[in-house]
Each structure stands twice: as C-alpha cells, then as structure tokens.
Amino acid sequence: MTTPLLQSNDVSRQFTVGAGVFSKKQSLMAVNGVSLDVAKGDVLALVGESGCGKSTLALMLLGLLPASSGTILLNGQPVSSIPRLELARRVQPIFQDPYSSLNPRKTIGDIISLPLRVHNIGAPEERQGMLESIMDLVGLPKRYVTNYPNQLSGGQRQRVAIARALIMKPELVICDEPTSALDVSVQSQILNLLMDLREELGLTYVLISHNLAVVEHIATRVAVMYLGRIVEERETDALFSKAEHPYTHALLASVLTPEPRLGIPDSHLGIEFPNPIDPPSGCTFHPRCPHATDACGVRAPKAIQREDGAFVECHIYDDDEAVTFKSEAA
Amino acid sequence: MSALLEVKNLSVDIPLAAGMLHPVQKVNFHVDKGETLCIVGESGCGKSLTSLALMNLLPKKAIRAGDGILFDGDDLLKASHREMASLRGNRMGMIFQEPMTSLNPSFTIGNQMEEIMLQHRKVSRQEARDRAVYLLEKVGITGAHRRLGQYPHQLSGGLRQRVMIAMTLMCGPDLIIADEPTTALDVTIQAQILLLLAELQREFDMALILITHDLGIVARVADRVAVMYAGQVVEQGTVEQVFEQPLHPYTRGLLTCIPIPGKTKRGTHLGSIPGMVPSMIGGIQGCHFRDRCPHAFSDCLSNSVELRSIDEQRAYRCLLSPEESARQAAAMEAAQ
Numbered sequence A: 001m002t003t004p005l006l007q008s009n010d011v012s013r014q015f016t017v018g019a020g021v022f023s024k025k026q027s028l029m030a031v032n033g034v035s036l037d038v039a040k041g042d043v044l045a046l047v048g049e050s051g052c053g054k055s056t057l058a059l060m061l062l063g064l065l066p067a068s069s070g071t072i073l074l075n076g077q078p079v080s081s082i083p084r085l086e087l088a089r090r091v092q093p094i095f096q097d098p099y100s101s102l103n104p105r106k107t108i109g110d111i112i113s114l115p116l117r118v119h120n121i122g123a124p125e126e127r128q129g130m131l132e133s134i135m136d137l138v139g140l141p142k143r144y145v146t147n148y149p150n151q152l153s154g155g156q157r158q159r160v161a162i163a164r165a166l167i168m169k170p171e172l173v174i175c176d177e178p179t180s181a182l183d184v185s186v187q188s189q190i191l192n193l194l195m196d197l198r199e200e201l202g203l204t205y206v207l208i209s210h211n212l213a214v215v216e217h218i219a220t221r222v223a224v225m226y227l228g229r230i231v232e233e234r235e236t237d238a239l240f241s242k243a244e245h246p247y248t249h250a251l252l253a254s255v256l257t258p259e260p261r262l263g264i265p266d267s268h269l270g271i272e273f274p275n276p277i278d279p280p281s282g283c284t285f286h287p288r289c290p291h292a293t294d295a296c297g298v299r300a301p302k303a304i305q306r307e308d309g310a311f312v313e314c315h316i317y318d319d320d321e322a323v324t325f326k327s328e329a330a
Numbered sequence B: 001m002s003a004l005l006e007v008k009n010l011s012v013d014i015p016l017a018a019g020m021l022h023p024v025q026k027v028n029f030h031v032d033k034g035e036t037l038c039i040v041g042e043s044g045c046g047k048s049l050t051s052l053a054l055m056n057l058l059p060k061k062a063i064r065a066g067d068g069i070l071f072d073g074d075d076l077l078k079a080s081h082r083e084m085a086s087l088r089g090n091r092m093g094m095i096f097q098e099p100m101t102s103l104n105p106s107f108t109i110g111n112q113m114e115e116i117m118l119q120h121r122k123v124s125r126q127e128a129r130d131r132a133v134y135l136l137e138k139v140g141i142t143g144a145h146r147r148l149g150q151y152p153h154q155l156s157g158g159l160r161q162r163v164m165i166a167m168t169l170m171c172g173p174d175l176i177i178a179d180e181p182t183t184a185l186d187v188t189i190q191a192q193i194l195l196l197l198a199e200l201q202r203e204f205d206m207a208l209i210l211i212t213h214d215l216g217i218v219a220r221v222a223d224r225v226a227v228m229y230a231g232q233v234v235e236q237g238t239v240e241q242v243f244e245q246p247l248h249p250y251t252r253g254l255l256t257c258i259p260i261p262g263k264t265k266r267g268t269h270l271g272s273i274p275g276m277v278p279s280m281i282g283g284i285q286g287c288h289f290r291d292r293c294p295h296a297f298s299d300c301l302s303n304s305v306e307l308r309s310i311d312e313q314r315a316y317r318c319l320l321s322p323e324e325s326a327r328q329a330a331a332m333e334a335a336q
C-alpha cells in the first residue's frame, strides 16, 4: 500500500476555557481521537454541526495549532518535524471569509505574490510571470493587480485567496467553508474552479462544508464528525446511498434540495448539539439518537471497519455489542 | 379572493454620499390569508429593506414611496407611527436572522414575552405568563417555566430563534415576516425551525412572508414565490411554476447553479451566472440583468422593462416572450 498523503493518528486537542477570576478552569476536548487517511488526489469532506471540531482539526492539519496528543503525518513525515516554512509551502489553507482573510491595505498583486517573497522564490520578473499565470488560472483579470480587496466582489476575493494558496504549488489544500459566505451564483463558479484546479494541478483537498449537496458534488470521501470524533467515514457514493450511523442519517435528512412538493423533512434530532465542556457519557450522540439503548449511555462505541476502508462508530454494527443491543432494543 | 397584504409599487431610496441608492424599486406582490410567500434573491437585492419598509422600520434617512401597502384593507403607507406600533407585534410579527436584534439582553425571556401581550391586549400578567408558557412548549422548549427566568444570552442560537418565534405568536398575528430566520443556524436545527414554523402557521392560520437566499428552503416551504434581482421583482408564480417552468433568465440561471444529490452528476461543472450585480446608485438603464443575461439583445439596453402579468399568479420582467426565452434556453443547453 502506498503511504497516504495525509495521515492523522488518534489526534486530539484540548482547550482550557472559562479561566476567569470567578469561574473555574474547565477543559474541553475540541478534537478527541481522530484517525484519518487522505490519499493523494482525494477530496475528503469533513461535515458536522457547528462546534464539532472541524476547524480545530483543520488548524492542526495545517500545522497552525499543535495537537495535544496523536500524530499527523504528511507523506509519512510527522508535521511537527517539518520546518514551518516548508510546511506552509506544502499545505495551504483557503478560509471561509474572503473579506477578513485578505489584508485591506495591500494590493491584489502583493497579496497573491507574498508567499513567493517570503520563501524567496524567483527574481522579481519571474515572480511577475508566476503571479500573472496564477491569476489567469483562477480567472482573475490582470488589471486587478493594482486594486485593493474592497474593490473586488466576494467571488473575486475568494479567487484571490485561492490564487494565494496555489502560487506555491502546495500538495494539500485545506478549505474551511470556502463558499459559504458567497451567493449561489458565485459559489458555483468557485466550486467549478476548485474542481478544475484539482484536475490540472493534481491537488488533494480537505474540504470542510455545512452544505451536504456541495459535498456530494465534489468530494470523493466524507468524514462525519460529532463532538470531536469521526463517527462515520466512507466513500461519497456509499455515504449518500447507504450511510449507517444514526447521526449521518439525521444530517442527510436535513438537506433541503430545491425540489418543490417534498416538504420539510423531520431529522428527528430533537434537542440541540451538546455542550462540549460537559459531553454526554458513553456514545456522546445518545441523548439525540432515536436508536439509543441503555448500553449507549454507558459504553462508548468503537470504530467498526466496513467495506472499502469505511468505518462507523456505533454499537448497532458491533457484533460484540449486538446481543445486548438487540435484547435491550426489543 | 382579497389578499391579506397587497404591496403596490413599493420603492425605497437611500441618499448616500455617492448618490441616491435605489435598493427597492416598484416592488409588487400580495399574500393571501394563511399562505406562505417566499421572497428569494441574492445578497443585496433588497429583500431586507423590502420587509423593513412593510413594517415601517427602515433606517432614518431612507425614503419610502409607493401606491399602497394594503393590510386587511388599510393602507400602511398612510398609517401614523402610533397606528404602526399597535400593529407590530400584534397583528404583524417579525422574525430576524439574528434573534438578538429583537431580544433585549437585559430582560428575561418571560418578561419580554409578557410585555408584548400586556402592551396590546387587556390581559393580566398571569394570563400573559400562561400564554408564554403555552407557546414556549409549542415551539418545543422543555422546562418552559424555568426558561421564563432566563436571559437571552443563556440560550443557544437555535433556542433563541424558537423563543423569538414564540414571542411573535403571543398576540396571535395574522401575518409573520421572517427575514432569513434560519441562516445563522446549523442545517439540522434549520430543518426543525422551518418545520415548526410551517406547523404553527397551519395551526394558527397565519400568513407567512419568508425571506431567504436559499432556494432549497423556498422549494420546501413556499406556496408562492417572488424572485428579486437588483431591487426589482423579476418573477412571480406558484412554487411549482417557478421551479419547474422558470420564465426569467435569472431564475433559470440560479437553478442551474445548485448541485442536487442524485440529480447533478458528481464532478461536472455547475451552471453559473457570470458577472456581477449592477450598482443601484443612480438609475440603471434598461433591464437590470442585461450585463449577465445570455439572451440580452439591443432592446434590453434601450427599453425599460416592466413586470408583465400573465395571470393572477404569474408575472415576469423580461422583453422575451415565455416561449421565446424557453426556446433560447433549450437551444443553449443543447449546444453545450
């Protein structure tokens, strides 16, 4: 087997919150034991509700936040041992907000070519050529070189962010909600661009998105995250046609496609996302799970391997638990 | 049947340093009793200002004009501030995207809910409290009695939006205007809030104007739809008509931009609408959509384009006939 481009082994990240004068310190596991492989050329989508730990995981994959435990490997090499500049060249982010992620006082040309200067790549005239070709690639007219971010539309700003991420020819691009601040007519242009660039440059993406229709359209694999853990991971077709985890079912049931007459689905999720400072015992999904039994509140499920490298974390699929599960459910 | 609300040629102008902004231009629509109208369009097209204009809650410097906002026969354009204040929260309720804009952070949930009713109805505080508890339970909030003593910041975003909905229902309004009520929420919570709104609407026989940029929500919630572009309504019809036989090139374009699991083929190019929304400062000559329209021709620049009614439900704003525009769209699709 070839080494995955990106590997995360049992990665966790803990934060300390509420350390005020009157409140006592509490700890929060934002990411709690995540193991994932991303093969070269894959588009791995990370989905789940707000606060489940997606961005925290992304920051660790980018080397911008150290893991509390576990290891992250890039081409088999621990990211913690890769020099900062080199890592920044190989793994690049594209964030949600094209407004706040661009320096308002720098021109578009300066913003996109900054990485070249930081890494001291090329003579000035070579840099100009690289700048022009990357702007061309992402569909930004050259006349914008001397403009400032506030003179561009939201979609154009996101193109600038993409150009800046790609000018160093990274191996891996981590996109955290790259289109959720954009109108649909602009979102589709950016998604088309991301798909084209993947093909042309052989890129690998980790894509964080709330929009499952977008995920279905461009991801090759999907990881479903709940309270800091991946609870199901499989190939995109399989996830959309035969998801197994009750939480994945609820997420899929909440997708509102633009098809009249279908009405509003009931996800049966009942109460809201739990407070990560005080996570439920056992399977952390049990207070919202329509299939939960007493065992679910006591024992945390383990990852059960399924076909094609897929896995699901739920007692229902655990043969060792099946007996108790079936008798309790009956 | 006479409409509960009929909006005739409503316009909003805002003087800015750069010139006069025309964010809402001769907007027409109506809502019948118990019906859901969705107003859909991309950011900045004038949806929120339209809804604020209905409620007379526009920013101070904005200028409102029109031929009428008829609510149950009364023209709200002619209503005094006092008359409007007695309608708002009473017969007309409003739900905003961020519930904190309408919840007061320094009063408890219970206090705020009770006050609304005490202000508009001759009831005792106890009666108002009973209704608040009843409605909090209705919107799926557990431990309603305990919640009355909580402050808005002690609740999650989804719970706050539920409280907001319960509060809007205190006086049993005939019409609710909800501006992007679920945009700030997770998709899971969004579906639940929309389901709740639809159920309550049926139960209390209220009309709902739901404003959103999300075509998925529109398809699932609306009876009728008004599509806005650059300050104007460009298409109106029943939800089936607009989604299954869109008449305006903008609506048609928008519908091709959205991936639909199981329908759009994975990895293929999505449709897109090249170009940008025109500036609404000063006048726009001709059709507002002409710079981005694949069918634009010379008349689209020289002629002004009015909203044309086909029948009581259906209207659109384009110089091409429905047949011609559909023919051109089909030809373009075939050429791809």
Ligand SMILES: Nc1ncnc2c1ncn2[C@@H]1O[C@H](COP(=O)(O)OP(=O)(O)OP(=O)(O)O)[C@@H](O)[C@H]1O
Pocket: A015, A016, A017, A028, A029, A030, A048, A049, A050, A051, A052, A053, A054, A055, A056, A057, A276
């Ligand atoms: N620097 C930090 N200090 C303390 N807590 C944090 C910090 N960063 C994140 N958290 C907490 O960790 C959890 C996971 O946060 P994260 O931002 O990763 O969520 P997310 O899945 O990206 O959510 P969203 O969909 O809203 O972007 C949350 O409970 C969050 O409040």
Ligand SMILES: Nc1ncnc2c1ncn2[C@@H]1O[C@H](COP(=O)(O)OP(=O)(O)O)[C@@H](O)[C@H]1O
Pocket: B014, B021, B023, B041, B042, B043, B044, B045, B046, B047, B048, B049, B050, B059, B280
């Ligand atoms: N208070 C205001 N002052 C000046 N311009 C405004 C104000 N509110 C909104 N606008 C402008 O009016 C247009 C329509 O705004 P809005 O109704 O909020 O759009 P939508 O709700 O459809 O996104 C936009 O161009 C917006 O920038």
Ligand code: SF4
Pocket: A245, A246, A247, A283, A284, A285, A286, A287, A289, A290, A291, A292, A293, A296, A301, A313, A314, A315, A316
């Ligand atoms: S382990 Fe139990 S509670 Fe958790 S998802 Fe499976 S059935 Fe539901």
Ligand code: SF4
Pocket: B248, B249, B250, B287, B288, B289, B290, B291, B293, B294, B295, B296, B297, B300, B305, B317, B318, B319, B320
């Ligand atoms: S009037 Fe002309 S530019 Fe406007 S939508 Fe119709 S064809 Fe396109």
Ligand SMILES: [Mg+2]
Pocket: A054, A055, A056, A176
């Ligand atoms: Mg995030």
Ligand SMILES: [Mg+2]
Pocket: B047, B048, B049, B179, B180
């Ligand atoms: Mg708005």
